[in-house]
Amino acid sequence: MSDHHETAQQAQSRIDAAPDLAALEALRVEYLGKQGSVSALLKTLGKMSPEERHEKAPAIQALRQSVADALAARKDELEAAELEARLATERLDLTLPAPDAQRGSVHPVSQVMDELAEIFADLGFAVATGPEIEDDWYNFTALNMPESHPARAMHDTFYFPDTAPKGGKMLLRTHTSPVQVRTMLDVVKNNPGGAPIRIIAPGRVYRSDSDATHTPMFHQIEGLVIDRGIHLGHLKWTLETFLKAFFETDDIVLRLRPSYFPFTEPSVEVDVGFAIENGKRILGGSGDEPGHAWMELLGSGMVNRRVIEMSGLDPDEWQGFAWGLGVDRLAMLKYGMDDLRAFFDGDTRWLSHYGFSPFDQPTLSAGVGARS
Numbered sequence: 137m138s139d140h141h142e143t144a145q146q147a148q149s150r151i152d153a154a155p156d157l158a159a160l161e162a163l164r165v166e167y168l169g170k171q172g173s174v175s176a177l178l179k180t181l182g183k184m185s186p187e188e189r190h191e192k193a194p195a196i197q198a199l200r201q202s203v204a205d206a207l208a209a210r211k212d213e214l215e216a217a218e219l220e221a222r223l224a225t226e227r228l229d230l231t232l233p234a235p236d237a238q239r240g241s242v243h244p245v246s247q248v249m250d251e252l253a254e255i256f257a258d259l260g261f262a263v264a265t266g267p268e269i270e271d272d273w274y275n276f277t278a279l280n281m282p283e284s285h286p287a288r289a290m291h292d293t294f295y296f297p298d299t300a301p302k303g304g305k306m307l308l309r310t311h312t313s314p315v316q317v318r319t320m321l322d323v324v325k326n327n328p329g330g331a332p333i334r335i336i337a338p339g340r341v342y343r344s345d346s347d348a349t350h351t352p353m354f355h356q357i358e359g360l361v362i363d364r365g366i367h368l369g370h371l372k373w374t375l376e377t378f379l380k381a382f383f384e385t386d387d388i389v390l391r392l393r394p395s396y397f398p399f400t401e402p403s404v405e406v407d408v409g410f411a412i413e414n415g416k417r418i419l420g421g422s423g424d425e426p427g428h429a430w431m432e433l434l435g436s437g438m439v440n441r442r443v444i445e446m447s448g449l450d451p452d453e454w455q456g457f458a459w460g461l462g463v464d465r466l467a468m469l470k471y472g473m474d475d476l477r478a479f480f481d482g483d484t485r486w487l488s489h490y491g492f493s494p495f496d497q498p499t500l501s502a503g504v505g506a507r508s
């Protein structure tokens with residue numbers, strides 16, 4: 137008995153002195169492990185006679201218990217100390233300045249859409265939208281492009297297997313012009329006699345095309361004015377006023393060139409004069425001046441009376457003009473970018489270079505984007 141008492145005391149002081157958890161574990165193995173000295177003592181019990189076992193077992197059990205208790209107590213102490221030490225070294229210093237967060241930027245297309253919406257809002261235009269998955273009828277037929285019309289060939293797009301409610305297939309719209317038809321039909325529905333219309337329709341359009349100046353998805357902004365007594369003069373003034381505001385210069389010279397679109401009659405292509413300075417196109421002056429040239433900017437014309445009629449208005453009473461403009465190309469021109477594909481690569485280096493800070497120049501981005 138006194139032997140075990142001594143062993144217990146010795147174990148206790150060694151355990152209390154264990155400097156860390158690894159040393160403590162070594163002691164546990166030494167006493168209570170499979171080959172441990174206390175385990176060996178316990179094993180001797182099996183070979184004893186019942187009387188002898190009755191006599192010696194309590195002391196051996198007590199020894200095992202005291203060693204186990206000592207180990208547990210020291211383990212608690214060491215763990216608490218370790219936690220203290222960790223808390224002391226890992227304390228957060230809340231006074232450190234936070235690392236600069238990477239800020240997002242407004243994409244040049246969103247920026248230009250906003251600038252256009254603001255300019256046209258000043259001229260009294262509202263923003264209208266239509267679906268990107270469009271009915272063949274709105275995209276083509278109602279715009280005077282019946283099935284097998286040759287102009288459809290320039291608008292090769294992506295078709296869906298579903299038959300459209302108004303005939304043909306559903307498709308990804310090839311231009312924003314179907315919004316003209318939808319807007320006129322809406323006006324007629326709410327006001328059967330018709331009413332003046334002044335809208336722009338910005339949005340995504342699709343064609344099966346891909347090279348440095350064409351992407352399968354791009355952006356257009358459509359314009360439509362319907363009223364009594366509208367003529368080409370109104371069209372020219374509106375586009376000139378808008379381009380001067382957009383390019384922030386009064387030196388804008390336009391040339392209206394006869395053209396053909398099924399949905400306008402007459403149709404005009406609008407060119408703008410520019411010069412090349414240091415390899416960049418600088419708008420201004422007539423394209424006929426020396427060192428200057430004309431650049432095609434947009435398609436436009438007086439709305440074809442057949443389109444007005446198909447949209448439910450009387451073409452003898454209501455006339456109008458319309459135009460369709462590539463937003464991406466306009467952005468490239470204003471901000472000096474040369475590869476259209478970069479617009480849609482999502483490269484954050486390009487975006488942080490060409491993007492706009494939403495804080496420097498508050499725009500309508502959220503509003504227009506959310507509605508289109």
Ligand code: DAH
Pocket residue numbers: 310311312313358359397399400434435436437458459460461
């Ligand atoms: N929708 C035509 C296109 O995408 C562009 C266009 C031309 C729109 C003349 C018009 C217009 O509204 O009057 O090629």
